[in-house]
Amino acid sequence: MTQVVSQLAVKPGCDLGQHRSAAELWAALPAELAGWLRPLANQIAKDILDGIALADPRYRSLLRRRGPGTLSESIKEAVSSCLDGIGDPLPRISRPALLGRRLGRAELAADGALDRLRAAIRLSGRIACEHLADAARRHRISGESLCALMEALFSTIGEISAAAAVEYSTGKARALTQQERRRHRLTELIVSGTTATERATASLAEALRWQLPDRVAVAVLEPVVPRIDLRPPRFDEQVLVDLGQPEPRVITADPRRHLDPADGALTGWRAVVGPLVPFTEAPVSLHWARRTLGCLQDGSIKGGDVVWAHEHLSTLWLLSDDFLTAELSRRSLRPLDALPGPDRLTLTETLFVWLQNRCSTTETAGRLRLHRQTVHNRVKTLRALFGAGLDDPGQRLEMLIALRARRLRLSER
Known part of the structure; x- marks a missing residue:
């Protein structure tokens, strides 16, 4: 449909500056928008679920659950409820608040963090915003209606976030007994390491009978x-x-x-x-x-x-200082880094084992399961590359440290 809908406007009496609930804002939108936006509900919900799972893998197991009351179904219901509420003369009970409470309870039950939950809610809002803005362009929705649509969306996200925070914080406080709160506070004081907390630390320790x-x-x-x-x-x-x-x-x-x-x-x-x-x-x-x-x-x-x-x-x-270990590796192993891939890998492994085994060709051959002459030839090549540095105890130590650090870095990948 390419009809210009610049005439669509927010219902009379619905001043954008007036504070209203998300349900009232959706109800104040022109009813004609519902026919274009409601078909998007499933795709918006799917993209929100996929986006959250991709941004924070810890949510994947929760979002995979299906059935009434699960997070995935709650998100779908909230999206549908918002779009179904467009132009509704009788605004229904707001689903966003219900979703927010469910999210807060689920995050607490999973021993998660409120900041992590808020980030997921904000991401949901951005994904929904992209869908609605794209629909507005395709259907040439008026600027006034688009502004009202975005206000309804942002109000919804705000209600979800606020309800989630209240549910999470209330549940968290309820779960902590007085003694648990004291232990939590004492632990925080001890690991803070500030001298200003010494008196508070001693007082809490005495209350807990903790010496x-x-x-x-x-x-x-x-x-x-x-x-x-x-x-x-x-x-x-x-x-x-x-x-x-x-x-x-x-x-x-x-x-x-x-x-x-x-x-x-x-x-x-x-x-x-x-x-x-x-x-x-x-x-x-x-x-x-x-x-x-x-x-x-x-x-x-x-x-x-x-x-x-x-x-x-x-x-x-x-592994405590990336810059220093990288500099040490670059300086002490420069001759190896100039070699082509296969030669570099072979000689790097030989040098590492040779240095570990007190520069013994026989022991190195045993560790690498190679003929002694093969190791002898490789060490000869290494001497040609490193020169007198291979006989200097200080430089050998730096090489061994750099090789060890490089292997640890590779194991992280």
Whole structure:
């Protein structure tokens, strides 16, 4: 249809400056728009679901569920309800608020974050906006009607976001008992590391009957079973546990005893433990626990139910500064980088194993499962490339560090 609809206008008495609900704004739109926009409902809902799943993979399992009350059906109902409400003389109960409450409850149940949910809601609005703007161009909808249409959409997104935030925050507060709130606050104070909180820390610790230790280790927890089957870890009173964070935390003065996987306290969880440090340096322990978890997740290190940061110090050090490791690699391995691909890979592997085995050709041949003469020839080529640097202990150390860092970087990909 190519009819110009510049005559379509918002219903009389519906001043755009007046505050009204989303349902009233949809009802105030010209009824003629409904015939063009309602057929888009399914495609808009589908693109919103696909867009959210693509932008944040953590939502995929929730969005795959089908049936009444699920998130995917709630989103479809909300889209249809808005478009069905165009020009409706009797605005119905607003679906956006209902959807927002469902989203807030679902995010809380999944132990998610409110900021993450708000980002998904904003993305939904952008996707719907693109569809409606495209329809407006195709049907040559008047500027006044287009402005009213966008106001209705933005009001809908605002109502969804507000309802989700209220539901999430209310549920979160309801779930925390007074003692849990104290533990949550005490954990936050300890890992903040600011001296201004010393009195508050001591007061909270006394209220919890938690003795302030001289040294602590901070661990972050990662679920290793589906959330639906997950149970809170079980620790004694001298272990602080805060499960209200995106990365649940544990603070203990005796990590070897409290985080022993044999006692069953961590069933369903993996603990990544930072180093044992003076109490006031708890933020340092948390930092290295997080870094170790990141290396574990990207494959740079391997681990079981409990992973100790102090057992991976060289890996953490090599991956702690991208610029310095890249510069060291570029400077110390420049002769290799100038070679064509196959030769570079072969000689790089040989150099790494040769340096690891105290420059022994025999041991290198055994590790690589090659004839000793083959390794001898490769080392001869390496000497031609690196010259006297291959006999310098300092340069050999730099080469070994650079090669180790390069292998760790490759394992992250």
